[in-house]
Amino acid sequence: MERGNHTVSEFILLGFTSDPTTQLVLFVMFLIMYTLTVLGNCILMVLICSDPKLHTPMYFFIGNLSFLDLWLSTVYTPKILVICISENKSMSFASCVAQFFFSAGLDYSECYLLAAMAYDRYVAISKPLIYSQAISIKQCAFFVAASYMGGFINSSIITKKTFTFDFCNDNIIDDFFCDLLPLVNLACGGKEGYQALMYFLLTSNVMIPIALILASYIIIIATILRIRSTQGRLKAFSTCSSHLISVTLYYGSILYIYSRPRTSYSLDTDKVVSTFYTVVFPMLNPFIYSLRNKDVKEALNKLLKIIPL
Numbered sequence: 001m002e003r004g005n006h007t008v009s010e011f012i013l014l015g016f017t018s019d020p021t022t023q024l025v026l027f028v029m030f031l032i033m034y035t036l037t038v039l040g041n042c043i044l045m046v047l048i049c050s051d052p053k054l055h056t057p058m059y060f061f062i063g064n065l066s067f068l069d070l071w072l073s074t075v076y077t078p079k080i081l082v083i084c085i086s087e088n089k090s091m092s093f094a095s096c097v098a099q100f101f102f103s104a105g106l107d108y109s110e111c112y113l114l115a116a117m118a119y120d121r122y123v124a125i126s127k128p129l130i131y132s133q134a135i136s137i138k139q140c141a142f143f144v145a146a147s148y149m150g151g152f153i154n155s156s157i158i159t160k161k162t163f164t165f166d167f168c169n170d171n172i173i174d175d176f177f178c179d180l181l182p183l184v185n186l187a188c189g190g191k192e193g194y195q196a197l198m199y200f201l202l203t204s205n206v207m208i209p210i211a212l213i214l215a216s217y218i219i220i221i222a223t224i225l226r227i228r229s230t231q232g233r234l235k236a237f238s239t240c241s242s243h244l245i246s247v248t249l250y251y252g253s254i255l256y257i258y259s260r261p262r263t264s265y266s267l268d269t270d271k272v273v274s275t276f277y278t279v280v281f282p283m284l285n286p287f288i289y290s291l292r293n294k295d296v297k298e299a300l301n302k303l304l305k306i307i308p309l
Contacts, residue, residue, distance in 0.1 A: 009092065009093055010090045010096075011171050011172070011178065012090055012173065013178075014174045015083040015089060015175075027084035027085050030077055030081055030279065033279055034073060034081070034283075037073045040066075040290075041067070041069050041286050042066075043300070044062070044063070044066045045063050045066050045070075046303070047300055050303060051299035051302065051303070053299065054295060054296070057139075058117075058121075059295075060137065060144075061120060061144070062289050064113060065117070065246075065285060066286060068106055068113060069282035069285050072103070072110070072278070073283070075102050075103050076099075076177050076279060079091070079099070079177065080177070083176060091178065099177060100183070101156070103278070104155035104159065105148075105154075105155035106151065107151070108154050108205040110147075110250065111151070111205050111206055111251075112146065112150050112151060113144065114213065114243070114250065114251075115209035115213055116140075116143040116144070117243050118217065118247070119216055120135055120140075121216065121220060121243060122220055125220050126223045158198075165183075165188075167187055167188075168187075170186060171186065173186070175271060176271065176274075176275075177274075179274065181257075206254060206255065210251055217240075217244070224237055242289050242293065245288050246285060249276070249277075249281055254277060256273050
């Protein structure tokens with residue numbers, strides 16, 4: 001990739017703190033969270049693949065979401081663990097580009113995937129009679145492939161634009177990964193049109209999927225309210241409640257960071273919020289989609305042969 005006139009061979013990631021004791025505590029916390037992320041998402045994917053009862057469009061999407069979360073967490077967490085226990089907090093230019101590209105691509109892909117999952121719930125609740133025809137496995141595969149394609153095409157655009165800047169304002173990133181805003185702060189000159197590009201990407205990757213999700217849930221809620229029995233309404237709502245929780249947590253943290261005016265940025269606060277959607281959210285998703293899900297519990301019991309059905 002072409003660089004600007006100022007050649008930067010590496011970046012220095014400051015992480016969360018310089019206090020050794022706090023760094024050790026953070027290392028243990030992130031190690032536990034990453035372990036739970038790997039175990040939780042892998043177990044959920046194994047259950048969905050092995051149990052025929054879970055071979056439905058809804059669980060196909062959930063399995064792909066688990067794969068995305070596992071990959072997304074792996075892009076961030078190992079480097080965070082190294083930063084916490086090592087005095088060497090450097091990251092090569094090439095590694096920074098790679099992390100930025102994959103993190104943006106996976107984040108954007110997850111935005112599209114969550115929108116596709118909302119559409120799946122809309123058809124399942126509002127048009128149950130044509131659900132099997134409208135949402136086939138082939139259709140699901142198309143949605144997943146389109147999510148990845150859209151995510152990584154947009155990631156290529158923002159990565160190319162970001163790393164052709166002249167990084168002449170030092171090479172120290174006050175963050176735990178190569179994030180967009182700290183990198184832009186290090187750049188000097190050539191920023192014309194960058195704000196417009198950011199708004200375009202925010203609209204295409206976040207606002208449009210949110211609009212589709214909101215439209216789907218407006219119709220879903222209207223359909224649920226027309227159900228006469230309370231038990232029927234609760235059953236219908238339970239099929240989309242996990243997805244609604246995921247959407248709220250994920251989009252809420254992204255919008256908080258990237259849709260605010262630049263004058264209100266706070267690096268310390270943004271680090272905490274960024275940690276949520278990069279590390280915590282991928283860990284929570286398997287629990288969100290399994291703890292309240294009878295089918296997943298039954299599949300786990302069957303796989304482990306511990307609790308009789």
